[in-house]
Amino acid sequence: MSDSATTELIIEAGHTERNYWRDLFRYRELFYFLAWRDVLVRYKQTVIGVLWAVLRPLLTMIVFTFVFSRIAKLPAEGVPYPVMVFAAMLPWQLFATSLTEGSGSLINNANLISKVYFPRLIVPASAVIVSFVDFATSMVLLGVLMAVYRVTPGASLLVLPFFTILALLASAGAGVWLAALNVKYRDFRYVVPFIVQFGLYISPVGFSSAIVPEKWRMLYALNPMVGVIDGFRWCVSHGRTPFPALSLELSIVTVTIVLATGIWYFRKTERTFADVI
Secondary structure, rough: OOOOOOOOOOOOOOHHHHHHHHHHHHHHHHHHHHHHHHOOOOOOOOOOOHHHHHHHHHHHHHHHHHHHHHOOOOOOOOHHHHHHHHHHHHHHHHHHHHHHHHOOOOOOOOOOOOOOOOOOOHHHHHHHHHHHHHHHHHHHHHHHHHHHHHOOHHHHHHHHHHHHHHHHHHHHHHHHHHHHHHHHOOOHHHHHHHHHHHHHHOOOOOHHHHOOOHHHHHHOOHHHHHHHHHHHHHHHOOOOOOOOOHEEEEEHHHHHHHHHHHHHHHHHHHHHHHHHO
């Protein structure tokens, strides 16, 4: 009998540093391994497991709906308030979880980084996959809410993947910045939760961005998640909310700048990670 075939992943020293971007593809199996490992351990030894991915945005939706709809009496722009809030919670939760996981990913993999060479960009990139699994799970509940409140999806729903990718790129850009800074300045482990909490309140998650005064909307839209969240709502509402042209354009510009500069800074400091970490 012949031995069964096995696949080996060999991590070699950094003699291909000049071909960094080629190495990202070359070490793709390591990316898959890290991503799958993080997915498996995320809800390990929890009672309800992956249902936490649904409960967190659901409970936040209930609180925001009560505060902003029942107490503050804010408008919902043509869709039921719970659907409007939950449609905003999904991209925000995707961004927040990706940012949190990515910012601490290098520290959490210190043993691996200090011993072997591979493109370090793989580590924060693989951390994003965990948040995407949560996002995909929560999308099922969004479909249930739309059915309960009789919100009929339309062709605009086909654009949803674009806004999902934009949210991932936004979190990746901020994540690589914070991951690199966190290696040298451990203070950022305390800064990130504040950024996420503060960002939740200044982003149009529990309310519509239409309540922002006209003169402040361009400045407000510099928050890249404004265009993403407004875009999600537009997709879900079948065009009953205005298409967020201005906020989308500014979101794309902001995300591009943050991602490009984040990768630049990450690459600039990457050589020192193994020594500092």
